[in-house]
Amino acid sequence: MPPLPDPSAVAPPLPHETRIICYHQTHYRDGEYVSILPLLAPECGITHVVVAAIHLNDAPENITLNDDPYNAPKHEILWQECKKLQESGIKVLGMLGGAAKGSYTRLDGPTEKFEAFYAPLKTMIEYAALDGLDLDVEEPMSLPGIIRLIDRLKCDFGASFIITLAPVATALQLWRPHLSGFSYFDLEKAFGRHISWYNTQFYCGWGSVETVEDYEKILACGWDPKKVVVGVVTNPANGAGWVPDDLLCDTLSNMMDRYQGRFGGIMGWEYFNSVTTSDPEVGPWGWSKLMTLMLRPEILT
Numbered sequence: 001m002p003p004l005p006d007p008s009a010v011a012p013p014l015p016h017e018t019r020i021i022c023y024h025q026t027h028y029r030d031g032e033y034v035s036i037l038p039l040l041a042p043e044c045g046i047t048h049v050v051v052a053a054i055h056l057n058d059a060p061e062n063i064t065l066n067d068d069p070y071n072a073p074k075h076e077i078l079w080q081e082c083k084k085l086q087e088s089g090i091k092v093l094g095m096l097g098g099a100a101k102g103s104y105t106r107l108d109g110p111t112e113k114f115e116a117f118y119a120p121l122k123t124m125i126e127y128a129a130l131d132g133l134d135l136d137v138e139e140p141m142s143l144p145g146i147i148r149l150i151d152r153l154k155c156d157f158g159a160s161f162i163i164t165l166a167p168v169a170t171a172l173q174l175w176r177p178h179l180s181g182f183s184y185f186d187l188e189k190a191f192g193r194h195i196s197w198y199n200t201q202f203y204c205g206w207g208s209v210e211t212v213e214d215y216e217k218i219l220a221c222g223w224d225p226k227k228v229v230v231g232v233v234t235n236p237a238n239g240a241g242w243v244p245d246d247l248l249c250d251t252l253s254n255m256m257d258r259y260q261g262r263f264g265g266i267m268g269w270e271y272f273n274s275v276t277t278s279d280p281e282v283g284p285w286g287w288s289k290l291m292t293l294m295l296r297p298e299i300l301t
Helices: 073-087 103-107 111-128 143-157 184-194 213-219 245-258 286-295
Strands: 019-024 048-056 063-065 091-097 132-136 162-165 197-201 228-233 265-269
Touching: 019 286, 048 073, 048 103, 048 111, 048 132, 063 111, 073 091, 091 103, 091 111, 091 162, 103 111, 103 143, 111 143, 132 143, 143 162, 143 184, 162 184, 197 265, 213 228, 228 245, 245 286, 265 286
Parallel strands: 019 048, 019 265, 048 091, 091 132, 132 162, 162 197, 197 228, 228 265
Antiparallel strands: 048 063
16 A cells, blocks of 8 residues: 655645643533533643534434433533633534444435435534534444545535544554544545544554554554544543553653654543542543643643
8 A cells, every 4th residue: 555645745734733632521420510611721731622422313303412412401511611611722522423333324325314414413513613523433434425524524614623533543554453444544545634633542452552652553654643643541440551640651752752843642531530640639630731741841831
């Protein structure tokens, strides 16, 4: 397979910012709403929050955020807080799909089927005033199907609308099994100019951040480090592959040293129960503070 094209040959390079990203799926814990407003603290350094998970269900009009309609009263406080984050400069995306299958099957295939299920998704994005959409394809989908979805999102919401994908780490390595059905190499060649970055899952057996080895395997396949965001679990309860602070920071330091000015950033799954071994008693925002000290210390001075 030929190497991936140089992104600078497709579109003018944009100023690069090392990203610190939180996924926020568990909005309530023990009946209490989990506020994301602590992320407004400058020392958190968060650049993006991804609200999860949007599901397209059996009927086109039945679109939910987790188990409830996205405009249910229980979600009002979430959308209000998201607006406050946006007003501070933090971008808010929605995550479509994930482990619960069906959303992408419904957006694939015949045009009339796509239009029926896409229309309520478009309405939901407008309702929540999202800055972008994270496409977490964990079920078979065709390459023409994912291209059609990305193209439509860009047409409807404009060039500034952020499109990301969330592949497992092996999906960005040649000839390795993964969850999405289509080739990410073929997608990047065909439509990479419309994809801001990849929230790459280095956990649950698909990759590891104990060393830089799995990350280096991806870059050896021709991927631009600016587009590969390293995804980790923020709590041992959130999936296999959690790495304690000292080891994670060593790995990130190596990545930063090797790809100075080009490191794509880190994302954490997920916010509500994030922990750090260095300060286990602090709230879930403590993980963001630690990542800021590692990856964006310039904003703290």
